[in-house]
Amino acid sequence: xxxxxxxxxxxxxxxxxxxxxxxxxxxxxxxxxxxxxxxxxxxxxxxxxxxxxxxxxxxxxxxxxxxxxxxxxxxxxxxxxxxxxxxxxxxxxxxxxxxxxxxxxxxxxxxxxxxxxxxxxxxxxxxxxxxxxxxxxxxxxxxxxxxxxxxxxxxxxxxxxxxxxxxxxxxxxxxxxxxxxxxxxxxxxxxxxxxxxxxxxxxxxxxxxxxxxxxxxxxxxxxxxxxxxxxxxxxxxxxxxxxxxxxxxxxxxxxxxxxxxxxxxxxxxxxxxxxxxxxxxxxxxxxxxxxxxxxxxxxxxxxxxxxxxxxxxxxxxxxxxxxxxxxxxxxxxxxxxxxxxxxxxxxxxxxxxxxxxxxxxxxxxxxxxxxxxxxxxxxxxxxxxxxxxxxxxxxxxxxxxxxxxxxxxxxxxxxxxxxxxxxxxxxxxxxxxxxxxxxxxxxxxxxxxxxxxxxxxxxxxxxxxxxxxxxxxxxxxxxxxxxxxxxxxxxxxxxxxxxxxxxxxxxxxxxxxxxxxxxxxxxxxxxxxxxxxxxxxxx
Numbered sequence: 085x086x087x088x089x090x091x092x093x094x095x096x097x098x099x100x101x102x103x104x105x106x107x108x109x110x111x112x113x114x115x116x117x118x119x120x121x122x123x124x125x126x127x128x129x130x131x132x133x134x135x136x137x138x139x140x141x142x143x144x145x146x147x148x149x150x151x152x153x154x155x156x157x158x159x160x161x162x163x164x165x166x167x168x169x170x171x172x173x174x175x176x177x178x179x180x181x182x183x184x185x186x187x188x189x190x191x192x193x194x195x196x197x198x199x200x201x202x203x204x205x206x207x208x209x210x211x212x213x214x215x216x217x218x219x220x221x222x223x224x225x226x227x228x229x230x231x232x233x234x235x236x237x238x239x240x241x242x243x244x245x246x247x248x249x250x251x252x253x254x255x256x257x258x259x260x261x262x263x264x265x266x267x268x269x270x271x272x273x274x275x276x277x278x279x280x281x282x283x284x285x286x287x288x289x290x291x292x293x294x295x296x297x298x299x300x301x302x303x304x305x306x307x308x309x310x311x312x313x314x315x316x317x318x319x320x321x322x323x324x325x326x327x328x329x330x331x332x333x334x335x336x337x338x339x340x341x342x343x344x345x346x347x348x349x350x351x352x353x354x355x356x357x358x359x360x361x362x363x364x365x366x367x368x369x370x371x372x373x374x375x376x377x378x379x380x381x382x383x384x385x386x387x388x389x390x391x392x393x394x395x396x397x398x399x400x401x402x403x404x405x406x407x408x409x410x411x412x413x414x415x416x417x418x419x420x421x422x423x424x425x426x427x428x429x430x431x432x433x434x435x436x437x438x439x440x441x442x443x444x445x446x447x448x449x450x451x452x453x454x455x456x457x458x459x460x461x462x463x464x465x466x467x468x469x470x471x472x473x474x475x476x477x478x479x480x481x482x483x484x485x486x487x488x489x490x491x492x493x494x495x496x497x498x499x500x501x502x503x504x505x506x507x508x509x510x511x512x513x514x515x516x517x518x519x520x521x522x523x524x525x526x527x528x529x530x531x532x533x534x535x536x537x538x539x540x541x542x543x544x545x546x547x548x549x550x551x552x553x554x555x556x557x558x559x560x561x562x563x564x565x566x567x568x569x570x571x572x573x574x575x576x577x578x579x580x581x582x583x584x585x586x587x588x589x590x591x592x593x594x595x596x597x598x599x600x601x602x603x604x605x606x607x608x609x610x611x612x613x614x615x616x617x618x619x620x621x622x623x
Contacts, residue, residue: 087201091209095183102549103217106175109556110168110246111224116564117164118232121156131159132299139294139301150289150313151301152322157234161242161320168242169315170282172221172250176214177274180257183210186267188353190461197352207258207347211340214254222247238321241329245315248332252311253278255339262346265355268458272384285312311335373473373481378488380459381452385489388448392441392493396500396522399437400514401507434517435585436563438497442525442580443559445493449533450551452486457540457547466619479614483537483607490529498522517586524583527599531579532558534606541613 125131131154138151149165152158184207187193197203226243230236256277260270288307294300300322307313314328350356369375456479459465469478501518536551543550558578565575575581579602582595 087199088205088209088212091196091201091206092212095209095213099179099182099213099217103175103220105549105553105556106171107217107221107224109560110171110175110221111228113171113560113564114164114168114225114228114242115232116560117160118229118234120564121160121163125159128154128156131156135159135162135300136298139298150292150303150307150316150319151299152319154299155321157229157238157321158319160229160234161238165242165245165316165320166282166285166312168225168246169249169312170278172218172246173253173278173311174275175221176218176250176254177257177260177278178271179214179217180210180254181261181267181270181274183213184258185261185264185270189267194352203347203352204344207344210258211254215251218247218250218254221250235321237324241318241324241326242320244329245318245320248329248336249311249315251336252332252339255336255343258343259339259346262343262350263356265357265359268455269357269359272387276387281310282312285310285316288313289316373468373478374484376468377452377455377481377485380455381485381489384451385448385485385492388444388451388489389492389496391444393496393500395437395440395444396497396502396518397504397507398500399434399441399497399518400501400504431514431517431586431588434501434514434521438518438521438525439562439580441494441497441522442528442583443555443562444497445490445525445529446532446555446558446580448489448493449486449529450536450555452489453482453533453536453540454548454551456482457544460544460619469619475614475617476611479537479541480611483533483610486533487530490526490533494522494526494529497525513586520584520586520591524585524594524596525580527596527603528558528579528583530603531599531606534603534610537610538606538613541610541617 125134135151135154138148149162151162184193187196187206193203193206196206222243224243225246226239229239229242253274257270257274260273260277261267264270264273285307288304288310289301291304291306292301293304295302303313303317307317311332314331317328318325346356367375370379456465459468465478469475498515498518501522502515505512505515532551532555535554536547539550540547558580561575561578562580565578565581576595579595579599582599584591584593584596586592
């Protein structure tokens with residue numbers, strides 16, 4: 085028990101700031117949802133109009149929850165519960181991989197296994213650590229809703245629903261860590277399972293059956309294949325059902341048990357899915373740092389680019405739906421008008437979806453730069469720099485590939501927007517709007533690229549955590565700021581919220597020039613400081 089306590093304490097010390105950011109950020113999102121709904125949809129008539137429009141155009145539920153009534157508390161959960169659950173899922177999956185597969189990669193697991201703790205105690209400590217993090221998240225989310233005057237039982241169900249999804253993905257992360265050879269591969273597998281589950285839940289809700297008054301929707305069978313669907317069918321503040329959450333608990337227990345079983349069947353640092361064997365002879369492209377970085381990053385770049393393409397298609401193909409809703413609901417019309425700065429509703433739709441594109445491009449850029457930190461901690465960067473390759477040239481290669489990844493995502497989104505225009509016969513000018521929005525979001529993604537590079541140079545231990553936190557904060561402010569009625573100055577702290585957009589009168593440059601200034605200054609500063617930076621292999 086003493087060994088288990090020591091391991092648990094070590095995990096808490098390592099993750100204390102990351103857990104504060106994840107759990108605190110989720111609670112702040114819940115608070116923002118409460119204030120935003122009260123401000124933007126203060127009357128029951130407004131909320132009824134929104135739910136009726138959702139029932140008539142169910143594709144909107146791809147990005148929202150399951151309608152359960154027009155009451156203020158139930159409507160709030162319709163808007164925000166999927167994103168609270170997603171935050172818990174990301175936190176849990178990354179936590180599981182960090183304390184299992186990553187520890188094996190860095191040699192920590194071998195040292196711990198040589199002590200009386202053995203191989204089982206670290207996995208038990210990771211499970212307890214993950215459970216504790218999700219319980220803290222559940223308690224804070226419940227407290228936020230209860231503190232806003234919402235029903236206590238519904239508040240508790242809301243917090244537990246979000247945490248229950250987190251526990252499922254704690255199990256997903258643990259299993260992925262057993263299957264994959266690297267932490268990078270395990271995290272990628274966990275993310276794709278998460279995004280796939282989220283999409284399956286949204287499709288299942290979109291295919292559901294609305295009630296006669298259009299205020300509630302019964303999800304289809306497809307939703308029941310996703311833990312997000314189980315959480316949403318708990319219907320906090322409406323039904324307050326516990327049994328769908330029992331499905332989450334059962335799957336979480338099964339996945340955790342599977343992880344323990346798989347660990348017993350493999351050797352330390354082994355895996356069930358082997359890395360693909362390399363060529364006998366390396367291609368000529370690997371003779372340069374740029375070619376090597378591209379080889380490391382190309383798989384993830386392709387994945388982010390596909391996401392950009394699909395988002396671009398939705399940006400222009402859903403314009404008619406939004407136009408119909410906006411003419412009926414003033415609050416929605418005001419929201420899109422605020423986002424497009426005087427443009428039409430369809431232009432506002434493009435702006436919203438290209439905000440998502442900006443986040444995807446930023447993710448592609450940040451993931452590329454964080455690979456530099458991974459190469460450093462794994463000791464492989466030292467081997468590269470032992471050749472006639474300088475530190476600045478090495479970092480420049482990561483920056484260049486990261487910028488190329490962002491360009492690929494934004495370009496794919498613009499192409500998808502054009503395809504959406506052609507498929508739906510929409511206004512051809514939307515393709516131009518998408519081009520403007522895509523170029524602007526590229527500038528925003530470049531800001532995250534250079535900021536992550538600066539963190540890598542100045543505080544390397546914070547590179548991965550802080551790089552992703554910056555993107556997460558930008559997503560929350562850029563996507564939810566206008567929806568929740570936050571002040572403009574708060575929303576504009578997000579680079580993705582101040583990019584150029586097309587309006588009926590031309591193009592509003594917004595914060596383009598300061599974005600480009602940050603990119604230029606940050607890039608020069610990062611490369612300049614890299615000259616004096618020493619490697620910290622294994623740190």
